[in-house]
Amino acid sequence: xxxxxxxxxxxxxxxxxxxxxxxxxxxxxxxxxxxxxxxxxxxxxxxxxxxxxxxxxxxxxxxxxxxxxxxxxxxxxxxxxxxxxxxxxxxxxxxxxxxxxxxxxxxxxxxxxxxxxxxxxxxxxxxxxxxxxxxxxxxxxxxxxxxxxxxxxxxxxxxxxxxxxxxxxxxxxxxxxxxxxxxxxxxxxxxxxxxxxxxxxxxxxxxxxxx
Amino acid sequence: xxxxxxxxxxxxxxxxxxxxxxxxxxxxxxxxxxxxxxxxxxxxxxxxxxxxxxxxxxxxxxxxxxxxxxxxxxxxxxxxxxxxxxxxxxxxxxxxxxxxxxxxxxxxxxxxxxxxxxxxxxxxxxxxxxxxxxxxxxxxxxxxxxxxxxxxxxxxxxxxxxxxxxxxxxxxxxxxxxxxx
Numbered sequence: 001x002x003x004x005x006x007x008x009x010x011x012x013x014x015x016x017x018x019x020x021x022x023x024x025x026x027x028x029x030x031x032x033x034x035x036x037x038x039x040x041x042x043x044x045x046x047x048x049x050x051x052x053x054x055x056x057x058x059x060x061x062x063x064x065x066x067x068x069x070x071x072x073x074x075x076x077x078x079x080x081x082x083x084x085x086x087x088x089x090x091x092x093x094x095x096x097x098x099x100x101x102x103x104x105x106x107x108x109x110x111x112x113x114x115x116x117x118x119x120x121x122x123x124x125x126x127x128x129x130x131x132x133x134x135x136x137x138x139x140x141x142x143x144x145x146x147x148x149x150x151x152x153x154x155x156x157x158x159x160x161x162x163x164x165x166x167x168x169x170x171x172x173x174x175x176x177x178x179x180x181x182x183x184x185x186x187x188x189x190x191x192x193x194x195x196x197x198x199x200x201x202x203x204x205x206x207x208x209x210x211x
Numbered sequence: 212x213x214x215x216x217x218x219x220x221x222x223x224x225x226x227x228x229x230x231x232x233x234x235x236x237x238x239x240x241x242x243x244x245x246x247x248x249x250x251x252x253x254x255x256x257x258x259x260x261x262x263x264x265x266x267x268x269x270x271x272x273x274x275x276x277x278x279x280x281x282x283x284x285x286x287x288x289x290x291x292x293x294x295x296x297x298x299x300x301x302x303x304x305x306x307x308x309x310x311x312x313x314x315x316x317x318x319x320x321x322x323x324x325x326x327x328x329x330x331x332x333x334x335x336x337x338x339x340x341x342x343x344x345x346x347x348x349x350x351x352x353x354x355x356x357x358x359x360x361x362x363x364x365x366x367x368x369x370x371x372x373x374x375x376x377x378x379x380x381x382x383x384x385x386x387x388x389x390x391x392x
Binding site for chain 2: 041044048049052053056062065066069070073074077078148149151152153155156171172177192195196199200202203204206207210
């Protein structure tokens with residue numbers, strides 16, 4: 001159901017609520033495992049938009065992101081009986097989504113030139129000094145002046161993949177450091193380091209355009 | 212705190228994870244460093260703009276497509292548990308059929324062997340030499356003959372005359388097919 005169209009983007013309403021709408025994720029999962037198929041519809045309804053936005057911000061392709069979200073739910077359906085219900089369902093769903101997004105980016109980078117450029121960009125992003133240079137006198141030969149919305153979208157897409165995932169999970173999905181560590185399979189120190197680098201890179205990309 | 216140290220601790224500063232002393236130091240550095248102030252402002256403005264972006268929604272028909280894919284996947288293959296159960300069941304069935312066939316073949320072989328042994332047991336060699344006269348009259352005779360019992364089967368009748376007595380071995384009077392006269 002379309003609620004509004006804003007800037008060419010359709011804002012879709014939520015699906016009609018199921019009988020499980022008021023339950024916690026763990027209770028909905030339990031209901032599904034007990035045979036209530038509609039409980040799975042509730043999980044889809046709760047997570048489809050969040051996962052779509054997360055994957056889209058990571059891979060940058062809306063159509064492909066929607067395919068990957070479908071794949072996430074298929075894997076959830078297939079393996080829900082093996083899910084450790086002492087853990088958070090949200091973290092598990094995002095872990096699957098993160099892995100699929102990383103695989104998608106990895107598959108795209110199999111072009112040797114793309115792979116070389118990716119490796120080079122990652123290395124520079126991890127090893128560039130964290131000093132912020134005042135670039136007001138630096139010629140802006142990299143970017144044209146753009147509307148702020150396109151600017152920030154492009155800034156995120158220009159982040160190296162391993163920074164981008166952490167950045168999106170923290171800044172847009174609101175995940176804690178511990179959740180991000182579990183989703184990405186990294187330790188806390190690595191998460192903090194990557195997030196710090198991502199924020200520095202993000203600011204370095206957009207700052208010249210904000211003057 | 213210099214710019215490098217500020218950058219290293221910037222994430223913790225934004226997330227409120229610094230100690231009160233470190234937080235004061237970071238704020239003091241921001242107040243005194245234009246470049247870091249510009250950096251902080253750029254990041255916050257950018258993040259505000261990023262979070263203000265409209266949230267994407269799934270396209271029309273997403274739910275229907277997903278249900279179709281789930282039906283297609285699990286109608287053919289079934290949930291993982293059922294797939295494994297049916298695979299194990301199939302293997303057990305094949306193994307059971309194989310065992311039954313083997314057992315039947317073995318039984319047939321054993322019956323054939325038993326029949327052959329029975330035939331051999333009733334196929335003794337004729338006496339190697341004629342009996343001495345003084346023994347011939349005292350030797351008991353065991354006669355065997357076939358009598359019809361069924362269109363497909365005959366029974367073997369064994370008669371002994373006179374009863375076995377102490378003395379030499381009995382003389383066998385067997386049908387010709389078994390080596391008799």
